[in-house]
Amino acid sequence: MGALEGKVAVITGAGRGIGREHALLFAREGAAVVVNDLGGDNTGTGADTGPAQEVVDEITAAGGRAVADTGDIATWEGAKNLVDLAVSEFGRLDVVVNNAGILRDGFIAGLEESQWDAVIAVHLKGHFNVLRHAASYWKDQAKAGNRPNAAVVNTASASGVTVPNAGQANYGAAKAAIAALTLVAADELERYGVRVNAIAPMARTRLTLATPGMGAIFAAEVPEGEFDAFSPANISPLVAYLAGDKCAITGKVFAVQGGAISELAGWHDVKTIETEGPWLIDDIAARLP
């Protein structure tokens, strides 16, 4: 029996890259999958129903259950339709994997408003949109006496949580906010039976192949028979574990690449200075160098 037998999962951006690997593994593990993908280019421009449908065809050809959704998760309605489709097609919703993403890199001094808005819209608002409509569904289920055993897996990035990346102010800010959103959502949704975690993956996809300085490393040939440490397929087993009933973890962020999974920890006090009364600026200067 598969680790996700009987589960219904929505996976955003599942037409390509890491999300595609999640969808294929989830289906092999017994989940019915709603394969969402808008099908645009790296920057989120354009749309194409092909990528989502191809993944659905691959899953169904192998005997699995899947349906395509080619809506835009950056919109409130697109996210609502996606959640509704899982319920109308498969009768329930157990798992949301928020994964869809784009890049519009640029240094802050020259960043266009459209570059900022598009990246925040797809990553941060896109994560929230799907989370919001799924949470509302799960809340209704819990209130009706059908307490869910559900999970959300969000997609952060090293660029937002461990390695500040010049040229990615929009992307890094969105990804850091997704880590924060994950912790708040874990706290809020526990009452309905929903666990919420995030990953910060690293793998060879069209996004990393197009990133200056990374493309060459990721594109390097892997000799036949050797472990491909940059394969996007390396990311999905952790996501399947976090989505399944064997997992009790909630409110965590994990870095994952190749054969390594690291639990990350966020902002915390490293030093505290105190005063009895109001601070003098010079006091602060002397004690907080």
Ligand SMILES: NC(=O)c1ccc[n+]([C@@H]2O[C@H](COP(=O)([O-])OP(=O)(O)OC[C@H]3O[C@@H](n4cnc5c(N)ncnc54)[C@H](O)[C@@H]3O)[C@@H](O)[C@H]2O)c1
């Ligand atoms: N590849 C890496 O090393 C890496 C590192 C850190 C984080 N990530 C994150 O992993 C996720 C997957 O990225 P990937 O590398 O597989 O890239 P990818 O471009 O191969 O896949 C992303 C998919 O999301 C889809 N998408 C984009 N905007 C959408 C929207 N508004 N609605 C629906 N679908 C949309 C795209 O069409 C695409 O198929 C992203 O959130 C990315 O930021 C990837």
